[in-house]
Amino acid sequence: MSSADPRGRSRPDVDSTLREIERLHRSRRFRALRQRFFAEGVRNFVQLVDVDAPIATIVYSDKLCTAALARKLVRQRRRAGVPVVRLTPEQFRRVSVAERASGVGAIVRQPWSSLDVLRPDTGSCWLALETVRSPGNLGTLIRSSEALGGAGFLLLGESVDPFEPTVVRAAMGALFRQRFVRTDRVGLDRWLRRHDVPTLGASPDGDVDLRELRCRRPPVVILGEERRGLTSEQRRLCRQLVRIPMTGATDSLNLAVAGSLLLYEVQRSLAVSRVVS
Numbered sequence: 522m523s524s525a526d527p528r529g530r531s532r533p534d535v536d537s538t539l540r541e542i543e544r545l546h547r548s549r550r551f552r553a554l555r556q557r558f559f560a561e562g563v564r565n566f567v568q569l570v571d572v573d574a575p576i577a578t579i580v581y582s583d584k585l586c587t588a589a590l591a592r593k594l595v596r597q598r599r600r601a602g603v604p605v606v607r608l609t610p611e612q613f614r615r616v617s618v619a620e621r622a623s624g625v626g627a628i629v630r631q632p633w634s635s636l637d638v639l640r641p642d643t644g645s646c647w648l649a650l651e652t653v654r655s656p657g658n659l660g661t662l663i664r665s666s667e668a669l670g671g672a673g674f675l676l677l678g679e680s681v682d683p684f685e686p687t688v689v690r691a692a693m694g695a696l697f698r699q700r701f702v703r704t705d706r707v708g709l710d711r712w713l714r715r716h717d718v719p720t721l722g723a724s725p726d727g728d729v730d731l732r733e734l735r736c737r738r739p740p741v742v743i744l745g746e747e748r749r750g751l752t753s754e755q756r757r758l759c760r761q762l763v764r765i766p767m768t769g770a771t772d773s774l775n776l777a778v779a780g781s782l783l784l785y786e787v788q789r790s791l792a793v794s795r796v797v798s
Contacts, residue, residue: 660691
């Protein structure tokens with residue numbers, strides 16, 4: 522149910538908005554069906570507005586939201602026609618998953634891209650993932666990718682959900698500056714061959730020490746699952762396997778750390794290559 526604001530525009534009903542957010546939090550199936558997710562917090566909201574993300578509804582508590590910039594942006598988005606639902610502090614806390622409710626959040630349309638129109642020579646490197654055990658690790662990896670110039674994520678199969686609440690929270694706004702593509706191994710292999718994209722993965726038996734990596738063109742970095750590493754099918758997609766040197770007793774790193782190290786070395790190598798050429 523919805524009502525109308527003084528200008529005659531349709532305004533979402535408070536109770537139905539709260540129910541939608543609760544379902545977006547707990548149900549991946551509902552998120553996929555609606556093609557939406559919920560992002561809360563001042564940092565997330567400012568980033569959403571900054572990149573002109575497709576916001577469906579803003580939820581806002583005047584008493585909880587004390588950040589002047591966020592309050593200003595809420596007014597601007599309302600004037601631009603984005604529906605704004607005002608909540609009491611108690612109503613906002615009902616749907617907040619943060620330690621301290623910020624008083625501002627948004628229901629956002631999921632920004633998927635299509636592999637068919639993706640051109641690897643128009644951006645930086647991509648990360649390819651098939652399975653992630655910890656959503657928090659994925660959120661951290663999204664932050665690293667945005668910070669280190671990564672273009673986005675190629676998600677193989679249906680396992681990984683970048684819009685899960687823990688991922689959104691851990692990404693701390695970086696999510697909105699990355700692109701996400703859903704495909705499978707066959708589709709990715711076809712795309713890689715068509716565009717002659719270099720690919721690399723990390724493995725303890727890699728031929729090249731990560732510190733000696735040389736990249737002339739932005740690659741696709743294929744990351745394995747945290748415990749098992751790269752599968753045999755993923756290894757076949759890799760033109761090059763690199764090993765991350767470790768001197769301690771630990772024989773593996775978690776996904777976010779390993780992926781961040783790979784991203785850093787790829788960007789360093791690309792920068793050196795550009796200077797040399």
